[in-house]
Amino acid sequence: xxxxICLLAMLPAVAFANPKETIELLFAVKSIEEAALAPDGRRLxxxxxxxxxxxxxxxxxxxxxxxxxxxxxRRVTAGNGTTAHAEKHAAFSGDxxxxxxxxxxxxxxxxxxxxxxxSGGAVRKLTSVVGQLARPRWSPDGKTLALLCIExxxxxxGAVEAAARDAGEVAENIFEQRILxxxxxxxxxxxxxxxxxxxxxxxxxxxxxxxxxVSAPGSGDNNWxxxxxxxxDVASGRVREVFKPATQIAVPRWSPDGRSIxxxxxxxxxxxxxxxxxxxxxxxxxxxxxxAKAEPKNLTPNRTSSPAWIxxxxxxxxxxxxxxxxxxxxxxxxxxxxxxxxxxxxxxxxGAGGEASSLALSADGxxxxxxxxxxxxxxxxxxxxVGAWQQRxxxxxxxxxxxxxxxxxxWTCDGRAxxxxxxxxxxxxxAKHYPMVVSIHGGPASQVKPAWxxxxxxxxxxxxxxxxxxxxxxxGSYGQGEAFTSANVKDFGYGxxxxxxxxxxxxxxxxxxxxxxxxxxxxxxxxFMTMWTVTQTTRFRAAIAxxxxxxxxxxxxxxxxxxxxxxxxxxxxxxxxxVYAKSSPINFIKAVKxxxxxxxxxxxxxxxxxxxxxFWHALKTLGVETKFVVYEDEGHHFRQPAHIEDLxxxxxxxxxxxxx
Numbered sequence: 001x002x003x004x005i006c007l008l009a010m011l012p013a014v015a016f017a018n019p020k021e022t023i024e025l026l027f028a029v030k031s032i033e034e035a036a037l038a039p040d041g042r043r044l045x046x047x048x049x050x051x052x053x054x055x056x057x058x059x060x061x062x063x064x065x066x067x068x069x070x071x072x073x074r075r076v077t078a079g080n081g082t083t084a085h086a087e088k089h090a091a092f093s094g095d096x097x098x099x100x101x102x103x104x105x106x107x108x109x110x111x112x113x114x115x116x117x118x119s120g121g122a123v124r125k126l127t128s129v130v131g132q133l134a135r136p137r138w139s140p141d142g143k144t145l146a147l148l149c150i151e152x153x154x155x156x157x158g159a160v161e162a163a164a165r166d167a168g169e170v171a172e173n174i175f176e177q178r179i180l181x182x183x184x185x186x187x188x189x190x191x192x193x194x195x196x197x198x199x200x201x202x203x204x205x206x207x208x209x210x211x212x213x214v215s216a217p218g219s220g221d222n223n224w225x226x227x228x229x230x231x232x233d234v235a236s237g238r239v240r241e242v243f244k245p246a247t248q249i250a251v252p253r254w255s256p257d258g259r260s261i262x263x264x265x266x267x268x269x270x271x272x273x274x275x276x277x278x279x280x281x282x283x284x285x286x287x288x289x290x291x292a293k294a295e296p297k298n299l300t301p302n303r304t305s306s307p308a309w310i311x312x313x314x315x316x317x318x319x320x321x322x323x324x325x326x327x328x329x330x331x332x333x334x335x336x337x338x339x340x341x342x343x344x345x346x347x348x349x350x351g352a353g354g355e356a357s358s359l360a361l362s363a364d365g366x367x368x369x370x371x372x373x374x375x376x377x378x379x380x381x382x383x384x385x386v387g388a389w390q391q392r393x394x395x396x397x398x399x400x401x402x403x404x405x406x407x408x409x410x411w412t413c414d415g416r417a418x419x420x421x422x423x424x425x426x427x428x429x430x431a432k433h434y435p436m437v438v439s440i441h442g443g444p445a446s447q448v449k450p451a452w453x454x455x456x457x458x459x460x461x462x463x464x465x466x467x468x469x470x471x472x473x474x475x476g477s478y479g480q481g482e483a484f485t486s487a488n489v490k491d492f493g494y495g496x497x498x499x500x501x502x503x504x505x506x507x508x509x510x511x512x513x514x515x516x517x518x519x520x521x522x523x524x525x526x527x528f529m530t531m532w533t534v535t536q537t538t539r540f541r542a543a544i545a546x547x548x549x550x551x552x553x554x555x556x557x558x559x560x561x562x563x564x565x566x567x568x569x570x571x572x573x574x575x576x577x578x579v580y581a582k583s584s585p586i587n588f589i590k591a592v593k594x595x596x597x598x599x600x601x602x603x604x605x606x607x608x609x610x611x612x613x614x615f616w617h618a619l620k621t622l623g624v625e626t627k628f629v630v631y632e633d634e635g636h637h638f639r640q641p642a643h644i645e646d647l648x649x650x651x652x653x654x655x656x657x658x659x660x
Contacts, residue, residue, distance in 0.1 A: 019652050022464045023645060025402050027051070029454055030395045032371050032379045033061060034088060034353030037360040038096040041367030043067050043118060044360070045076060045090045045099065046381045047353065048395065055641035059109070059156075060084040063101055066381075066392055067119070073393070078114045078123050079105035086111065089135055089354075092118060093142045094363070098184075100136045100145055109154070113147060113182060126187045132157050133180075135354060140208040142184070144234075148199060149180035149191070150220075159221040159271065159561050162603035162635035174219050179211060181234065192232055194239060200224055200271065203261075205254045205283070209234055212242065212252045212261050212283070221605060224248070224271040225563040229263060231283065243281045243296060247567060250274040251355060255335075256312050259283055262299075262335070264307055267486045269445040269525070269564055274356045275306035275323060275478035275485060280335055299338055305329065306447070306478035306485065308357040313365035319343075319386070321350065321357040323447045323479040325419040326408055328357055330386050344387035347408070348374035349451040359386070374450040375406045375423065375460065399452075403463030404428045406450060409470075411506035413499045416487070419479065420472035420503050421448055422511065423463040435517035435659035436468035438504060438540075440533075442524030444476035444496070445485055458648070459521060465652050466660070468513050474499035490570055492552075492583040493532040500529070501537070516541070517659045521651070523547050524607055524636065528585070531615055534596055535588035542658035543596040544651055547607040547636060550615035551587075552580035560605040589618045595625035597654045599647060601634030627654075 034047035043065065050060035062084060064073035076099060079085050086109065090101040099118045102111040106125070113127040113136055127133070129149060134157075136147040150157055153175045155164060177198045182189040193199055193213065198220035202213035212231050216223035229243040229252060242261060243249075248268040254261050261283050266276020281296035300307055306323040310333075313319055318333040329345040350370045352360040360369040369383040369392075378396035382389035404424030411418055425434055439459035441448050448471040453460040463469045473479055474496040476488035488496050508515055519542040522530045527548025534543050549555050556562055556573035566572065573580045581587055596619060600612040609630055616628040629650065631643045638644050 019465055022461050023648055029378050035360050035369045035371050035381050036090050037362055037369040038092045039363035040096055041362030044369045044383055047088045050084045057640045060086050061088050063087045063090050078103035091136050093138045102133055126182050145182045146179050148177050150175045150177045159605050160637040163605040177220050203252050203254050206256055206258045212254050214252055222561050222563050251310055253310055253312055262310055266482055269443045273446050274308045278307050299335055304481040309355050311361055325479050326473055347450050348372055349449045373452045376401050378452040402426055411503055413502040418499045422507055423460055423469045425463050425466045433512045433514040434468050436513045437462050437519040438470045440522035440526035440529040442526050444525045447473055447478040470507055472500045472503040489568055490579055519655050519659050531585040534592045534594040535585045538593045540594050542655055543594050546599050547604055549607055550611050551584045555611055558608045558610055592624050598628045601631050604636045606636040
């Protein structure tokens, strides 16, 4: 294990718990990260993340193909077939005959683009890029592949990855992610989008002559929140702006008739965590000035849910997924009438990789493949008609939950309906009273849905150690429409905390929980909410703040993604310091009495370690029981299994010592 920087203050001598069984279960799950379906809906491929037996870090993943129902999986690789590599982002050609994928088989941590017959056979390498590659997509005629490329960058891209250390003269580190076009026959390639622009997502036009894409100038980590919808002509490279949104946009999808582009627009706090309304905009600007300035059409106005993913069907209708009060729903949407029809709703998490709550669809839209997971079912790939899926993999068949049952809880606060999830402890005995830990999700634009706990700061696993665990979805969350998601704008910590505390009151009325043994914790925005909560109430006897934010004013100048703050605070900290100050836990620090464990990665771009230092220093100075652990070389998402295991052990030990 790499070095841990461990800062102690006022900590009594308490032995850590040894939750061996729980830890083994969390690390035993095989993560399925992607699923792709052939155009005819029969063959599928999936990507399974590789875990090292000694729990050292691995970024390898394996691609498997399922050719027929009941047939064993067949590995797809650019290597020798026995060695593990980073192999992912598989995509079928439009005729289903070929499979494109990325692999670092030639050189570790340097992905290249490969193609192979979908039925198996010789693999052919198409690129020799130095840099990062991602998300290949075939052109409609199958002659070209487009994919995202960052030339020259060795470090993994993304705001959740560990930041590079600064030294010498500091300047903003900008790498442009562009669309690379690769000719399948010859392997020749060229960049198609401008050098000064960072591309996040793209989609082919149905005739293959254009690409719609979401992009912004400057730093890719920081500027997704000001990205615009553009289109580029493949032959000439001519770029035109299609739409400049007021808030965030994601999932651009060109209509089958080529006349329109659909996308999701809404208040979003994190790239990849999508929610909003479905919009439609003309693909070509009208020559009529009035029409050219017209706003795109909102196809889901006032919807009390949060659409997260969309795809067109050949009929001209869309299929979409959405968050609905802690659940996922899949339905169809008629753009002409705005009419929707629900196909399936489930208390689980779904996805096909690459985009939130996505499906892999057949060419005719009647068949789909999806990775399904819940608190009782570890991840597996299923395929078939929506809602009539058949299980295709059994990689986690041996895993059984070590926690108790779960139930949805609903309550009202300030006249709003609020929802959350409650997990019961293992071996629950109604005659006993139990401690409870409240887990507040990150974002804030996110939603807790049932999902199998993986290896990480998974508070759900506390239920295996004898706790009730409560997951509220307070205002600011997805699942109840745009008005609910935006209800915490300029109000961080106030209305959302009232929602959380009202939810605790509701749970205490329905379950045998000891109100004197309550804990609270969270990561990212949940870490902020934990820091905030202990400054506002002494109701909780223990707290864990992971990657939290203690001072919004100093945070504005420390983090590498400050653009996300403007939509939530209404102005920069330099223009309106007061709105940042009113939600800063540090300004209420003298009210804290709750023992608080603080944890963070030393290279976190999103919630930098100085925010945790500032909160810890204040608690230490004021004599509040605290402990501070900094994990070396970790970003916002921890990657090193040894660090993750250490964090799980510390989490259970911290709560055990104070709530049991």
